[in-house]
Amino acid sequence: MNIIEKYSRSTYSSNLRDDDNHHQTEPLLAVALSDKSGIGSFLWRIKYANDASVYKPLLIKWTDIVERKSIKESWGKSIDFRQIARLSINYYIDDICKECNGTGKEKHLSNDQLLSDDDCKICNGTAKNKIPGFKNQIEYVARCIDVLKTKEREIGGRAIAKLARNFDL
Numbered sequence: 030m031n032i033i034e035k036y037s038r039s040t041y042s043s044n045l046r047d048d049d050n051h052h053q054t055e056p057l058l059a060v061a062l063s064d065k066s067g068i069g070s071f072l073w074r075i076k077y078a079n080d081a082s083v084y085k086p087l088l089i090k091w092t093d094i095v096e097r098k099s100i101k102e103s104w105g106k107s108i109d110f111r112q113i114a115r116l117s118i119n120y121y122i123d124d125i126c127k128e129c130n131g132t133g134k135e136k137h138l139s140n141d142q143l144l145s146d147d148d149c150k151i152c153n154g155t156a157k158n159k160i161p162g163f164k165n166q167i168e169y170v171a172r173c174i175d176v177l178k179t180k181e182r183e184i185g186g187r188a189i190a191k192l193a194r195n196f197d198l
């Protein structure tokens with residue numbers, strides 16, 4: 030089981046106090062403790078625990094980070110950092126192609142319960158949505174999505190190290 034699976038599973042445990050036998054909530058704790066930026070555990074909660082209640086605080090913090098990035102990198106007035114923040118976080122949370130439901134395949138012509146061998150025409154078989162935004166925004170949105178994915182990976186990595194160190198895995 031990788032850290033994402035452990036984390037998702039731990040969010041389903043009914044009691045947030047640790048179970049003596051299974052230590053199910055340890056991955057939650059490890060992720061929370063590994064978060065220095067303040068958005069990492071929100072990212073994990075919204076993406077892998079379906080916790081929509083963190084969307085608003087996450088968007089506020091993320092917009093702050095994107096604003097600082099826009100100043101540092103001199104994005105220019107035509108690029109609205111608020112829009113870039115919103116587009117990138119929404120894509121990060123849900124990037125699955127709706128047309129094929131993340132399968133990457135077209136439905137079978139005669140039976141829509143089955144998948145055909147043809148790639149989905151909307152996502153070209155990637156199963157992912159296109160990066161959202163207007164032409165002049167896409168590059169910025171893509172860079173911000175990369176930042177979010179990197180943050181998620183960093184925190185996952187630190188959480189694994191913490192689990193291994195502290196919790197006798």
Ligand SMILES: [Zn+2]
Nearest residue numbers: 126129149152
């Ligand atoms: Zn598709």
